[in-house]
Amino acid sequence: MSTSGPEQSHQPSAPSPQSTIATQEYRFSVLLIDDQLVVQEKIRSAVRPETDIDFHFCGKAADALAKAEACRPTVILQDLVMPDADGLDLVRQYRSSTLLANVPVIVLSSTDEPLIKKDAFLAGANDYVVKSYDTIELVARIRYHSRSYINLLQRDAAYAALHESQKQLEASNAELKRLTHTDGLTGIANRRYFDDYMKQEWLRAQRDKTPLSLLLMDVDCFKLYNDTYGHPAG
Known part of the structure; x- marks a missing residue:
């Protein structure tokens, strides 16, 4: 496990939609957006034994979007209530970002209120976890959503590679036809x-x-x- 905080400039080997299957090394990477140090340490401790998961955190809502776009996580853990922002507003920002639109978001909340859950999913959250969670379950959810996201990236990369191959084949066929019919x-x-x-x-x-x-x-x-x-x- 590798970690980074607001003061560090470490960039994880996170997946990129523009990368090809042959060259991209996909790793699980979780970004926690939460202002409470106790929550940060709890999740950091839970992820620390997982050597294939990179852990990153951001304690300020104002820096959340830039941090997420910089480290490109495979899953975002978003606190529902922060001092300087509504967590669901941040979820909407992720969904409006070209780089983060498909990144899974797990909302962390202290309430199990159904209406709030509804609002979270309408905002674009993929999962909702009450903060009395068991860390083993949370890590399992991180793995599940990260794996689904990586599968999506691999599928998109495969489609892009196929499309590029088709374009090259069409260009080659057009050139062959030109050479065949041209003096x-x-x-x-x-x-x-x-x-x-x-x-x-x-x-x-x-x-x-x-x-x-x-x-x-x-x-x-x-x-x-x-x-x-x-x-x-x-």
Whole structure:
């Protein structure tokens, strides 16, 4: 487990949506937003034995969004009531952030009031835990939500990689078609393209019962061009 506080600039090896599956090392990373030191120490102690979970905390609501965007956690533990802000307002800020929109948020509250739970989920929370929680259960929830989020990142990375491969394949096919139908010397359509196009127009003329005309032209002294620059490939 690694930890950081407001005074530290440590950056965790947290997942990034722009990273590829092949290069990204995904780790569980929890960010606690809570102004109470006793809560910070309780959760820090619970996470400390978990060597694959990075722990970070922020004690000021005003710094919460910037801290979360900087350390990119796989789950945020958000205190419901803080001296300088409403915890649900922070949840809404996370959901409005491009970097944090899909990061799971667990609201920590001292009340089990159903209406408050409802408001938390409407604000965008993924889970709600009353502060009399058992730390073993809390760590299990951290793992569950972190794993779900990492699965989402991996899926999105796979889709992005597939989309990029499709774009490259389409570009390669377009280039191959261009090379197949283009004369290497002059850069204009070659005999193969003429044959295909002529067949298409012939069939169109038969179908529409319309005449088909062909204009044949020759370029004077083109042999000199060929002898100087090489003969056409197609």
